[in-house]
Amino acid sequence: MTSATVSRFEPRDIDAAVMFVDVEGFSRISGKKAVKVIFEELRICLRQIAKIVANNNGIVNKTLGDGLLCYFPVKRADGQSVSLAEASCSAIAAAIEIQRELAKQFLYSETSPQEKDHKKWHALPVRIGINAGSVSVGDLSLADDVPEDVTLIGDTVNLAKRLESAADVFRLLISPKVKSILDESQLPLDFGVGALWGRRFLQMKHQAGLFEAWDCNPFGLDADLLKGALRLVRTGSKRASPRIPWLCHVPLQITTRDGLVGRVVDFSENGFCLEFPTAFGRKEQINMTISTGRDDWNFTLSNKGLSSVTCEVRWVETVGQMNWHGVSFISLSQENARSLSELLIQFNNRASEEQSSETP
Secondary structure, three states, X not given: OOHHHOOOOOOEEEEEEEEEEEEOOHHHHHOOOOHHHHHHHHHHHHHHHHXXXXXXXXXXXXXXXXXXXXXXXXXXXXXXXXXHHHHHXXXXXXXXXXXXXXXXXXXXXXXXXXXOOHHHOOOOOEEEEEEEEEEEEEEOOOOOOOOOOEEEEOHHHHHHHHHHXXXXXXXXXXXXXXXXXXXXXXXXXXXXXXXXXEEEXXXXXXXXXXXXXXXXXXXXXXXXXXXXXHHHHOOOOOOOOOOOOEEOOOOOEEEEOOOOEEEEXXXXXXXXXXXXXXXXXXXXXXXXXXXXXXXXXXXXXXXXXXXXEEEEEEEEEEEOOEEEEEEEEOOOOHHHHXXXXXXXXXXXXXXXXXXXXXXX
């Protein structure tokens, strides 16, 4: 067939929910593994994700290195037409299933006698972002005599990608448009797993001021599953990521220079998630003192010069009557930030051991 007779995909605008899925810190996870092993692990993970997407009436548009671009059109492949709210629900249902299935696989790798070595396990932690609206679909193949390269472009797609970049592992972020669509549809938002929703404010590229997004925790009815998966993600230096937080089981109190008292929700080598009754603005700097409920731990923090830190607010999220703030360290060197994180991990582990010994 000559190039003159090739029938190409005609560009068009469609309504769809768009979902980006991306592996968190894949280069760090893969470490020094052989190339064949790296591709096999990634292929297994992405194929599983693609299957879940297809089972929820979605389409995988592209493989993007260690991630996927997927969409859920209002006109499905079987010819059935649905509302944008239903398409958005399908995308969220797929995202929740993806996160929960990957978390279960992490836990299975921890307990299965066949997979005791976590470094050989192929399950990978991912971030997911979802937006919905009009998208442009067309062929961007570079020559007439090659297969079609159908691609999604437009503002709806761009924002979905930015939401994915800002999401946490085992969680998903959706745009306010998707949340509005769901609210108007009056469809249930727990998705059968007790999914928890919280409003988050982010600084987004090409967006003036703070951008409102909605964070979904798919583990509302199974918090231990999330805790266990996060714990296993951190197992081994090749899986460690400074972005992945540790849930704080030790009472860590934060006191600002102005006397405002808050608490640490979780922590990583990059910073804290802090809870305060009032909201700070993005990029606002907070000078704070860290204290625990134990004098010996407070002495250790002070002795190592880690009890007073300055952080910058990166995002704000409303949770119930309180405000959660993602803050990054700006007064600590990378070495000191790692030392603080390791020290808090030790406190966490000691507290868990003491609680276990006290349990009859």
